[in-house]
Amino acid sequence: MENFTPVSALIGGAFIGLSASLLLLSLGRIAGISGIIGSLLTPGRSGAPWRLPFVIGLLLGPFVVMIIGSALNAAPPEITIEASWPTLVLGGLLVGFGTRLGSGCTSGHGVCGIARLSPRSLVATGLFMAAGAAVVFIARHVIGG
Amino acid sequence: MLFPLVGLLAGLLFGIGLTISQMVNPEKVVAFLDFGGIATGTWDPSLGLVMGAALLFAAPGFYIARRREAPILGDRFDTPQRRNLDGRLIGGALLFGAGWGLVGYCPGPAIAGLAFGRMETVIFVAFMLLGMLAYRRLTAPGHDIAYGQ
Structure with a gap:
């Protein structure tokens, strides 16, 4: 477990949880990224004035971390994407279609749904974790190795 | 005026959290999903x-919300009410999980990841949006589609 980063995981997770609490207690909305993006893509559904600013904030968040990080001489975030271009295409389509069909992703089901003990979200989170693990297992240990 | 500001702040917190926790790095996500790595010592539980x-930080918010009539700024809590398990939930979660495992991106980190200017992220997000649009095209108008979660 040489790559395990418990401190940054806990601090980052706290920010995500605070975001979900803020959105719920102030506006009464669920911080589900796939639902927010899906609504922005749907004419007539994007009327809620908080969704586009949320996505802009989501995009600006990494810049805030990088600016503060460089002032503290911290290393910039490391990004490693191993997927080939055809895999990126297939993965993107599956994530986009699947999250809309299943009404949520890691944030909506995995964080907000479990936080409110929704049985649908508990099942969905177990299933997408299992499917992800199965795909990684096949790719790394059956095909790859 | 407050709604867009709260939205921006919530998005910022979310993006900051994804970056600090390194969930914007697909390799780190795949290393978690690689439970085969438990045996070899390469598993990353992050x-x-x-x-x-x-x-831990979202649950108190939902607990307080249950005891309130309405949110601070809005007129009602807009949380999903359905409790039934159906084929769409199950099929959707399985398809999403498969795509997540293939690349290591789910929607939040993919959008936030655009900040790092990688062409791979742009391709993934473009086809993720296409997948969402395809879903909308395939479901008839008036169909019971749950937004927001």
Whole structure:
């Protein structure tokens, strides 16, 4: 477990949880990224004035971390994407279609749904974790190795 | 005026959290999903801890919300009410999980990841949006589609 980063995981997770609490207690909305993006893509559904600013904030968040990080001489975030271009295409389509069909992703089901003990979200989170693990297992240990 | 500001702040917190926790790095997500790595010592439990901490800070919000009539700024809590398990939930979660495992991106980190200017991220997000649009095209108007979660 040489790559395990418990401190940054806990601090980052706290920010995500605070975001979900803020959105719920102030506006009464669920911080589900796939639902927010899906609504922005749907004419007539994007009327809620908080969704586009949320996505802009989501995009600006990494810049805030990088600016503060460089002032503290911290290393910039490391990004490693191993997927080939055809895999990126297939993965993107599956994530986009699947999250809309299943009404949520890691944030909506995995964080907000479990936080409110929704049985649908508990099942969905177990299933997408299992499917992800199965795909990684096949790719790394059956095909790859 | 307050709604867009709160939205921006919530998005910022979310993006900052994804970056600090390194969930914007697909390799780190795949290393969590690689449970085969438990035996070889390469497993990275970080994602589990991120979700745990997020739950710890989200659960009190949902607990307080249950005891309130309405949110501070809005007129009502807009949380999903359905409790039934159906084929769409199950099929959708399985398809999403498969795509997540293939690349290591789910929607939040993919959008936030655009900040790092990688062409791979742009391709993934473009086809993720296409997948969402395809879903909308395939479901008839008036169909019971749950937004927001």
